[in-house]
Amino acid sequence: MTSDTALGGAPAGLRRVAAAALIGTAIEFYDFFIYGTAAALVFGRVFFPGLGATGALLAAFSVYAAAFLARPLGAVLFGHFGDRLGRKTTLVVSLLLMGVSTAAVGLLPGYGQWGVWAPVLLTVLRLCQGIGLGGEWGGAALLLAEYAPPGRRGRYGGYLQLGPCAGFFLATAAFLALAEWLPERAFLAWGWRLPFLASVLLVGVGLFVRLRIAETPVFREQRDRARVPVLEVLREHRRPVLLGGGALMVGYGLFYLTTTYALAYATTELGLARTLVLALLLAGTVVMAGSVWWSADAGDRWGRRRVLQLATLLGALWSVALFPLLETGRTALVALALVTAMALLGAMLGPMAAYLPELFPTRVRYTGAALTYNLGGVVGGATAPLVATRLTAAYGTAQPVGWYLAGLGALSLVCLLALPETRGRVLTGRPVPIPAPAGPGAPQRS
Incomplete structure (x- = not known):
């Protein structure tokens, strides 16, 4: 009996896996996102006083960027054990590490202490x-990906991609509520700590859900395990890793410039109310979730790469309009800028949960997909707020940031053109080949 056949007879089991993926990922991204919101609003003053407004923001965003540099290390570490020992146990450990680290930030004294x-x-x-x-x-x-039938892999992957939407919604809602209920002094003194400490309760829920799922049938059937998965990935699958990471750059950049940098810029430089910008981002998150669901399903019907190419092209074009609209300071235009950006981002994210796993064979799939996903974050997520802060300080306007983001979009589109379509692929056997471009000086097949 194949894994897909088994799934067809046990839809409740597949729903449980989807719920476990959605809840666990939402909690992990909540933990990750609350740092970005706190960095934009308070961390410069709490941990880096005396550096001036721009210096403190750069310092807070530099620490923010450190996590993106660590994410490929996490991909290699957890990918090794995920490919060697199984997916379930590894996910439980990653959830615990994130929860403990986040709660500890909530207890950390500031620079004054x-x-x-x-x-x-x-x-x-x-x-x-x-x-x-x-x-x-x-x-x-x-x-x-390993539980779902090939024809519905994109749709079930959409459950996972709703996790970042839910995590960001929770993080933004928490800070919006605190901004509404607490005076500025109380928020700076202790209010910002509450979302971090709440992570303890959320992680408990995530562990309860994840401990109830079983290992994937595809992994159980795979007897030939890679001894050192990362070495095999780098030796035999470099091109999908690099091209896939490149395809993700603009999505990371668009998200973190829209949510983290734009939040800091709008509230400090443009003088917009913190509650207004947070409320608009909250609305944008709801739209992003709908866009994720649409594009995940569209990837099953029309092909993952085609949907990603269209979303990336539109995202690159919108990047040029994003900051000019934001700088008008008019609520309707600011809302248009932020909500449209997040809708396009959702369209970029939706097919990825199915697309990246389909690029790698079972024996190194965890390492390959995780490394690809997180390499894109190093350029798009880690450096974008830092580059944006520098560009704005140099030119006195954030409009050049949009052109920088559009440049990332062009590079991501080129990477997508070099990747194959994978819709309907059975997740066993060899990976989908990626044809090397023809012509002199073209990269050689790995």
């Missing part, structure tokens, strides 16, 4: 967050 040790420990905890999230997405994507 611990001096330089406060930002040092903040950096260490942020690195731990990055390692934990680096192992999360790939394993959760594999849970769904």
Whole structure:
């Protein structure tokens, strides 16, 4: 009996796996996103006082970027054990690491109490967050991809991609509620800590759900395990890793520039109310979730690469309009800028949970998918807020940031053109080949 046949007879089991992937990923991304919101709103003043407004924001975003640099390490570490020992146990450990690190940030004294040790420990905890999230997405994507039937793999992968939407919604809603209910002094003194401490309860829920699922049938049937998965991936599957990471750059950049950098810029430089911008981002998250669901399903019907190419092209074009609309300061135009950006982002995210696992064979699928996903974040997620802050300081406007983001979109589109279509592929045997471009100087097949 094939795994797909088994699934057809046990839809309740597949629904349980989808719920476990959605809830666990939502919690992990909630933990990851609350740092970005706190970095934009308070961390410069709490952990980096005396650096000036721009210097403090750059310092907070630098620590923010450290997690993205750690995410490929998490992908390699958790991918190794996920490909060797199984997906389920690895996902439980990644959830625990993220939860403990996040709660510890909520207990960390500021610079006024611990001096330089406060930002040092903040950096260490942020690195731990990055390692934990680096192992999360790939394993959760594999849970769904290896359980779901080929013809519905995109739709079930959409459950996973709703996790970041739910995590960001929870994080934004938490800070919006605190901004509404607490005076500024209380928010800076202790209010910002509450979303971090709440992670303890959320992780408990995630563990309860994840401990009830079984290992994937595809992994159980795979007897030939890679001894060192990362070496095999780098030796035999470099091109899908690099091209897939490149395809993700603009999605990461669009998300973190829209949510983290735009939040800081709109509230500090443009003078918009913190509650207004958070409320608009909250609305954008709902639209993004709908876009994720549409594009995940469209990937099953029309092909994953085709949907991704269209979304990436539109995202690159919208990037040029994003910051000019934001700088008008008019509520309707600011809402249009942010909500449209998040809708296009959702269209980029939807097919990815099915697409990346389909690029790699079972024996190295965890490492390959996780490493690809997190490499895209190094350029698109880690550096984008830092580059944006520098560009805005240099030119006195954020409009050049949009052109930078459009450039990332062009590079991502080129990478997608070099990747294959994988819709309907059975997740056993050899990976889908990626043809090398013809012509002199073209990259050779790995």
